[in-house]
Amino acid sequence: MSIETWITTEPIDTGRVLSATGSPDDGAILLFLGIVRRENGGREVTGMRYDAYGSMAERVLREIAGEAANTYGATHVAAVHRTGDLEIGDVSVAVAVSTPHRADAFTAGRWVIDELKRRLPVWKKEHYVDGSRWLDGSSPPVPETSP
Amino acid sequence: MRVRVLLFALYRDLAGAPEIEIEVPAGATARDAVRIVRGRGPAFERLPDQPAIAVNEVYANLETVLSDGDEVALIPPVAGG
Numbered sequence: 001m002s003i004e005t006w007i008t009t010e011p012i013d014t015g016r017v018l019s020a021t022g023s024p025d026d027g028a029i030l031l032f033l034g035i036v037r038r039e040n041g042g043r044e045v046t047g048m049r050y051d052a053y054g055s056m057a058e059r060v061l062r063e064i065a066g067e068a069a070n071t072y073g074a075t076h077v078a079a080v081h082r083t084g085d086l087e088i089g090d091v092s093v094a095v096a097v098s099t100p101h102r103a104d105a106f107t108a109g110r111w112v113i114d115e116l117k118r119r120l121p122v123w124k125k126e127h128y129v130d131g132s133r134w135l136d137g138s139s140p141p142v143p144e145t146s147p
Numbered sequence: 148m149r150v151r152v153l154l155f156a157l158y159r160d161l162a163g164a165p166e167i168e169i170e171v172p173a174g175a176t177a178r179d180a181v182r183i184v185r186g187r188g189p190a191f192e193r194l195p196d197q198p199a200i201a202v203n204e205v206y207a208n209l210e211t212v213l214s215d216g217d218e219v220a221l222i223p224p225v226a227g228g
Contacts, residue, residue: 034228050227051155051156051159052155052227053153053155053201053204053220053222055204056201056204056205056220057227059204059205081227092228093227093228113228116227116228117225117226117227117228118225119206119225120225120227121155121201121220121222121225121227122225122226122227122228123155123156123157123223123225123226123227124226124227125156134156134157134160134223134226135226136224136226137223137224137225137226138224138225138226139199139224140199140206140222140224140225141206142199142200142206142207142208143206143207143208144208145208
């Protein structure tokens, strides 16, 4: 099993993400890319800014990838999130997983991107022709008892 | 004891500061830290009184007891992807 995750301000090297997965034990590799869309809620988007709590985001992304490997039997998981100012069409997030059988690759890949949206400490501010705003997000999972 | 409080995204814009160092009494909880931060002036008062938080990079609840040198982050609803 291998896990490779990182947070970067540089354009995401999708080839590197993909090549971090796959082995003779695998029958499937799945690559998901999230990209910046030009429209949201009927407003024209001109660009996007991503902010992160960098050190914690690195830690949480690694945890999510590890959980995907343990829970869904992924042999390799690679996940990257970009921060800073992005343009329409830029890749903001990339997830690649490899598994022995294809069904698990879809399940694990879907779980990683959903989980990342639920708890990765990253925020996005959409820019429009006439202003900008921080997008509504998910309340992160806060434990009920103190650590 | 001193703790470092980090603000991100919307909360950073509301408070007009990325971080603030505060003095808290021994035995103080994260909830106490939030109260002290919000008492630092009108801009800080705009922060929510019960935000999600992380203590030393781990999600925690507001009853978490703090130690000297802890890093407390106020976490707005997350929106990665």
